[in-house]
Amino acid sequence: xxxxxxxxKQAMRQCAGAVALVTVGAExxxxxxxxxxxxxxxxxxxxxxxxxxxxxxxxxxxxxxxxAFAINFLHEDHALLALTFSGQKGINGDDRxxxxxxxxxxxxxxxxxxxxAAFDCVLAQEFExxxxxxxxxxxxxASHSAAATPLVYLRSNFHTPREIRENMTIGDLDxxxxxxxxxx
Numbered sequence: 001x002x003x004x005x006x007x008x009k010q011a012m013r014q015c016a017g018a019v020a021l022v023t024v025g026a027e028x029x030x031x032x033x034x035x036x037x038x039x040x041x042x043x044x045x046x047x048x049x050x051x052x053x054x055x056x057x058x059x060x061x062x063x064x065x066x067x068a069f070a071i072n073f074l075h076e077d078h079a080l081l082a083l084t085f086s087g088q089k090g091i092n093g094d095d096r097x098x099x100x101x102x103x104x105x106x107x108x109x110x111x112x113x114x115x116x117a118a119f120d121c122v123l124a125q126e127f128e129x130x131x132x133x134x135x136x137x138x139x140x141x142a143s144h145s146a147a148a149t150p151l152v153y154l155r156s157n158f159h160t161p162r163e164i165r166e167n168m169t170i171g172d173l174d175x176x177x178x179x180x181x182x183x184x
Contacts (some may be wrong), residue, residue: 014156016161019078021085022051022063023097024069026108031094032058033087037153039071047139049119052132058093063135066078067123068107070138072115075148079158081112082151106141116151117144 025031038052049071053060054075062071074082081100084091091098096112105120112118121137128134148159149174 006182013155016152016159019074019076019114019151019158020051021055021072021151022059022069023072023110023112024059024066025094025110026066026068028097029094030062031097031110031136032062032092033085033096034059035082039073041122042136047142048094048124049121049139049153051135051137054132054134055128055132055155060133064121064126066107068105068109068111068140069121070105070107070109070111070114071119071121071124072152073117074112074153075114075116075145076160078112078151082153082158110140111143114148115143116147116148118142167177 018039020036020039021033022036023031024037034053034057036051036053039049040051042048042050047126049183051069051071053063072131076183078100080089083089084099101113102110105118105121107120109120111120119137119139120141121139123135124138124149125136126133127136152159152165
């Protein structure tokens with residue numbers, strides 16, 4: 001028994017995801033990228049991330065060819081950049097890099113200079129599914145900006161997270177231990 005694709009998509013829209021640009025291409029004119037919410041940390045030993053990329057995306061074949069890519073997590077002022085790299089603005093390939101400020105990473109991949117966090121990776125492994133590949137990237141360099149507010153995608157819109165600043169009482173260690181053991 002499988003879930004209906006429409007029901008699955010509706011349920012996934014309730015799950016917030018960090019918005020990132022996956023970029024590839026060491027040479028100007030051969031760069032491309034896409035917008036994803038499917039990038040996350042895998043391990044710190046060695047430092048690595050995973051990202052899921054549709055095999056129909058222009059960046060998919062380029063990641064295989066180059067053997068390197070960058071994952072650039074966006075901040076609140078990057079919503080238009082996210083739409084540009086998603087293809088919704090009708091701009092493709094290298095033309096997408098006319099927006100934003102870019103530098104070349106250690107691997108040669110394009111890195112967004114003002115990203116919340118940027119990870120320049122070499123392709124370490126690839127796993128194929130029916131429609132996507134899961135790329136494992138070993139990080140060769142990383143940068144971050146603690147002052148930037150991350151951009152997230154939730155319920156078909158861009159948002160920024162808000163911190164919970166209310167006073168919360170969690171209780172002492174014994175009380176927390178007892179309450180968590182009640183659930184297991």
